[in-house]
Amino acid sequence: MIPMDWIYGLLGGLMIGSAAALFLLVNGRIMGASGILGSIVDATAPTWEKGLFIAGLVAAPAFYGLAFGFPETNLTANSGLLILAGLAVGLGTRMANGCTSGHGVCGISRFSMRGIVATLIYLGAGFATMLIGRHLLEVF
Amino acid sequence: MRGLFALLAGALFGAGLMISGMTDTSKVQGWLDLFGDWDPTLAFVLGGAIVPMLIAWRVAARQQRAILGNPFPTPSEPKIDPRLVSGAALFGFGWALVGLCPGPALAILGYGGSDAWLFMGAMVVGMVLHGALRPRIRGGAQA
Numbered sequence: 001m002i003p004m005d006w007i008y009g010l011l012g013g014l015m016i017g018s019a020a021a022l023f024l025l026v027n028g029r030i031m032g033a034s035g036i037l038g039s040i041v042d043a044t045a046p047t048w049e050k051g052l053f054i055a056g057l058v059a060a061p062a063f064y065g066l067a068f069g070f071p072e073t074n075l076t077a078n079s080g081l082l083i084l085a086g087l088a089v090g091l092g093t094r095m096a097n098g099c100t101s102g103h104g105v106c107g108i109s110r111f112s113m114r115g116i117v118a119t120l121i122y123l124g125a126g127f128a129t130m131l132i133g134r135h136l137l138e139v140f
Numbered sequence: 141m142r143g144l145f146a147l148l149a150g151a152l153f154g155a156g157l158m159i160s161g162m163t164d165t166s167k168v169q170g171w172l173d174l175f176g177d178w179d180p181t182l183a184f185v186l187g188g189a190i191v192p193m194l195i196a197w198r199v200a201a202r203q204q205r206a207i208l209g210n211p212f213p214t215p216s217e218p219k220i221d222p223r224l225v226s227g228a229a230l231f232g233f234g235w236a237l238v239g240l241c242p243g244p245a246l247a248i249l250g251y252g253g254s255d256a257w258l259f260m261g262a263m264v265v266g267m268v269l270h271g272a273l274r275p276r277i278r279g280g281a282q283a
Contacts, residue, residue: 012160013188019152021196028210056150062250088234090266095227109193125232
């Protein structure tokens, strides 16, 4: 880790939390990326509110990047991995009714048992996947 | 009005993800790589994000409604069901494979190139799959 990284992490984290607080206190909504996108995909409750949230989330980093330069994504170019990971994240977050933002940021701060348990499980599964995939099998 | 604040919240979320370094998949994978070159940045991001929300939930508890009139979301039942456990495990697996979760996956769409769109396409297919399988995935509580 570059020594300054944690400061940017903390600053960015405070911005993420402030965005979630704004969405909760002003709009009365949980800021969960998978839930917002998923309900648009399912067409259960696609609203302007959700569409505009997604639009802001996609547009802000693009404008920020145009102004200050785009940071590396270091995203793999392995199509098989991208497809497998995308399928697992899409299906898994909908089954669990939340992801890092909904269960992690909004759930933990509410002391929600489901949010805390989900976060511990996806972290555990992530640690295990890295250990097995990167160090034991050396696939990625 | 609701749309405007949704746009603002989304934009602040996206900028926060980018500044925090969470749009860099190597930092996310670095955090999950406990047995390699471990990167603790994500802990600072999650910790930083929880602080404003701790305050927000306290404020919300004293109000009847959100500022624009919506009722606040009701707490989910503290029910840990098989759907939550298996879904979270599946999510954690996919998250570690390439280092993307739904928020950052959306945040990099504008500049991440075709690989970012491929992941997004597969993620949407996974969500559609959930909708199709939903009647068969039993034992789930609504969040």
